[in-house]
Amino acid sequence: MTPRPTAGPTGSPTPGPNxxxxxxxxxxxxxxxxxxxxxxxxxxxxxxxxAAGGAAARADGFDVTDGIEAVLGRAAEADALIVIGxxxxxVDAILSDIRxxxxxxxxxxxxxxxxxxxxxxxxxxxxxxYVGGHPMAGTSESGWAASSSxxxxxxxxxxxVDPGTHAQVxxxxxxxxLDCGADVVPxxxxxxxxxxxxxxxxxxxxxxxxxxxxxGGGDLALGLAAGxxxxxxxVAATSAELVRAICEPNATALLDALDDALRLLGAARDSLAxxxxxxxxxxxxxxxxxxxxxxxxxxxxxxxxxDHDWLEKLREAGQRGGVLRTLD
Amino acid sequence: MTPRPTAGPTGSPTPGPNxxxxxxxxxxxxxxxxxxxxxxxxxxxxxxxxAAGGAAARADGFDVTDGIEAVLGRAAEADALIVIGxxxxxVDAILSDIRxxxxxxxxxxxxxxxxxxxxxxxxxxxxxxYVGGHPMAGTSESGWAASSSxxxxxxxxxxxVDPGTHAQVxxxxxxxxLDCGADVVPxxxxxxxxxxxxxxxxxxxxxxxxxxxxxGGGDLALGLAAGxxxxxxxVAATSAELVRAICEPNATALLDALDDALRLLGAARDSLAxxxxxxxxxxxxxxxxxxxxxxxxxxxxxxxxxDHDWLEKLREAGQRGGVLRTLD
Numbered sequence: 001m002t003p004r005p006t007a008g009p010t011g012s013p014t015p016g017p018n019x020x021x022x023x024x025x026x027x028x029x030x031x032x033x034x035x036x037x038x039x040x041x042x043x044x045x046x047x048x049x050x051a052a053g054g055a056a057a058r059a060d061g062f063d064v065t066d067g068i069e070a071v072l073g074r075a076a077e078a079d080a081l082i083v084i085g086x087x088x089x090x091v092d093a094i095l096s097d098i099r100x101x102x103x104x105x106x107x108x109x110x111x112x113x114x115x116x117x118x119x120x121x122x123x124x125x126x127x128x129x130y131v132g133g134h135p136m137a138g139t140s141e142s143g144w145a146a147s148s149s150x151x152x153x154x155x156x157x158x159x160x161v162d163p164g165t166h167a168q169v170x171x172x173x174x175x176x177x178l179d180c181g182a183d184v185v186p187x188x189x190x191x192x193x194x195x196x197x198x199x200x201x202x203x204x205x206x207x208x209x210x211x212x213x214x215x216g217g218g219d220l221a222l223g224l225a226a227g228x229x230x231x232x233x234x235v236a237a238t239s240a241e242l243v244r245a246i247c248e249p250n251a252t253a254l255l256d257a258l259d260d261a262l263r264l265l266g267a268a269r270d271s272l273a274x275x276x277x278x279x280x281x282x283x284x285x286x287x288x289x290x291x292x293x294x295x296x297x298x299x300x301x302x303x304x305x306x307d308h309d310w311l312e313k314l315r316e317a318g319q320r321g322g323v324l325r326t327l328d
Numbered sequence: 329m330t331p332r333p334t335a336g337p338t339g340s341p342t343p344g345p346n347x348x349x350x351x352x353x354x355x356x357x358x359x360x361x362x363x364x365x366x367x368x369x370x371x372x373x374x375x376x377x378x379a380a381g382g383a384a385a386r387a388d389g390f391d392v393t394d395g396i397e398a399v400l401g402r403a404a405e406a407d408a409l410i411v412i413g414x415x416x417x418x419v420d421a422i423l424s425d426i427r428x429x430x431x432x433x434x435x436x437x438x439x440x441x442x443x444x445x446x447x448x449x450x451x452x453x454x455x456x457x458y459v460g461g462h463p464m465a466g467t468s469e470s471g472w473a474a475s476s477s478x479x480x481x482x483x484x485x486x487x488x489v490d491p492g493t494h495a496q497v498x499x500x501x502x503x504x505x506l507d508c509g510a511d512v513v514p515x516x517x518x519x520x521x522x523x524x525x526x527x528x529x530x531x532x533x534x535x536x537x538x539x540x541x542x543x544g545g546g547d548l549a550l551g552l553a554a555g556x557x558x559x560x561x562x563v564a565a566t567s568a569e570l571v572r573a574i575c576e577p578n579a580t581a582l583l584d585a586l587d588d589a590l591r592l593l594g595a596a597r598d599s600l601a602x603x604x605x606x607x608x609x610x611x612x613x614x615x616x617x618x619x620x621x622x623x624x625x626x627x628x629x630x631x632x633x634x635d636h637d638w639l640e641k642l643r644e645a646g647q648r649g650g651v652l653r654t655l656d
Binding site for chain 1: 483534566576617
């Protein structure tokens with residue numbers, strides 16, 4: 001892929017067919033957004049706090065630097081959509097910079113949890129042009145080196161429909177997600193956070209526990225381990241710092257999910273001890289896995305951003321598994 | 329793959345380069361043993377209790393029938409190594425047949441749990457020529473249709489080294505495993521069962537719990553699910569009956585593993601509730617997953633079946649992650 005030539009931080013951006021995109025944080029997710037956006041014809045550039053991270057991206061032909069003021073100055077000048085791609089613990093600091101250097105820009109994020117990002121955005125008085133976002137894709141690798149322009153192809157990309165959402169900004173964010181190859185799932189922040197606690201954060205915690213319990217069997221057990229252990233622990237290979245940054249800001253929802261898992265496992269354990277059977281868990285797990293496999297996303301049509309009750313209609317459709325695949 | 333022609337149940341088997349193999353139960357694992365053995369030049373045939381299962385195997389060119397008496401009569405005549413490939417709940421009945429029709433044959437199994445099989449074998453007074461076995465491979469599919477001659481390539485194949493093991497039978501079983509492309513892990517039954525509780529049975533139970541807890545988030549959550557949920561629940565797609573047949577006969581060891589997992593998850597839960605952090609679990613999981621990834625099986629050499637203390641030496645090497653890749 002050859003990136004479109006883009007103007008440097010001090011030059012004048014030439015308006016392309018798509019508006020400009022400024023990505024803050026070019027790790028696995030932010031880096032993949034930058035790659036996919038450039039591939040889709042956007043004028044896009046990025047910021048990475050580490051000089052080495054920026055150098056790696058530049059070596060691949062992308063415009064990434066470690067000078068936040070210049071990067072955001074260019075965003076303000078180009079009226080770019082800013083994409084926050086840093087982990088939750090770094091969000092507050094990056095919002096301070098945005099407030100200082102590009103307070104009028106449209107703003108979205110690709111952070112793993114949505115309500116805490118929204119809260120921080122409002123604290124920095126940047127809420128008027130903010131629409132939250134979260135592409136559901138990743139690998140256990142991290143950093144620019146792991147990023148890929150194809151990461152989001154066919155993935156779900158949550159886009160916020162909380163009350164008061166600005167229709168034009170929403171359309172820009174949704175269009176970026178679609179242009180990256182994703183399906184747009186309209187969802188409010190709190191419901192997003194409860195959902196990902198169950199299908200993303202809980203899997204991480206269970207994988208860590210399995211890795212530890214399995215290794216408790218020593219080299220014999222690890223040497224006998226096959227596909228079920230390999231797949232069940234795959235995401236435990238994610239850096240510990242990143243796992244904490246993903247899971248811990250969603251503590252309330254994750255506690256609910258963990259308590260459900262503990263209750264299910266505790267019941268199976270007690271049944272196994274008392275009666276030698278795992279009880280209802282196995283049938284229930286089989287049928288819920290089948291439900292997941294059989295689930296087909298259906299396409300939401302006929303709801304246009306800005307129409308009467310559009311936010312509530314999109315939210316309701318998203319709750320029922322609907323996605324947007326086009327905007328018009 | 330074209331199977332070698334083999335004599336019919338009433339004909340006289342021609343001794344090939346490898347001794348004869350009789351597989352009882354031609355589902356995913358037993359069927360794959362039959363395919364791999366034929367591919368490796370063994371005269372091999374099988375029994376399947378369902379006429380349809382036998383027909384499917386015959387349609388693929390393999391000699392599988394539903395007449396247990398004829399199948400075992402041929403085994404007795406050919407002095408075949410009998411491979412028990414039925415799930416644990418069917419082992420007792422198949423041992424009755426073996427006792428009746430082929431009591432003098434060398435005997436092994438590919439069942440997921442070893443001590444209960446050994447106990448049943450001894451109950452039927454078939455222990456003298458029995459060596460337990462368990463190839464660590466599988467998919468979430470089951471039945472002949474899912475079987476493959478390559479299933480065991482590079483896999484670990486546990487072969488029993490319990491006290492009193494017959495060296496010649498051991499060598500036949502180990503050679504079959506090697507000829508199927510596997511590495512042989514020497515292990516006593518009780519230690520095998522404790523190990524697989526942690527790296528095979530616990531992953532199944534956690535996958536079931538994750539499938540149920542995830543589906544608790546409804547279609548929104550399942551629609552947002554990505555790789556961590558897909559991989560973490562993969563083995564929940566295994567038929568519920570088969571999961572119970574795999575896990576429940578290993579109740580004691582599985583309880584230990586489940587209690588470890590519950591303790592780890594409970595501590596993380598309490599730490600998250602009290603302090604907003606997942607505590608030590610994340611670092612521990614990361615480093616144990618890295619230990620698993622970095623583990624390299626090492627080759628056991630210089631221990632010959634029948635040598636002084638060979639069983640104890642092989643057991644000790646297996647505990648330290650050693651495998652056999654050749655015999656003598």
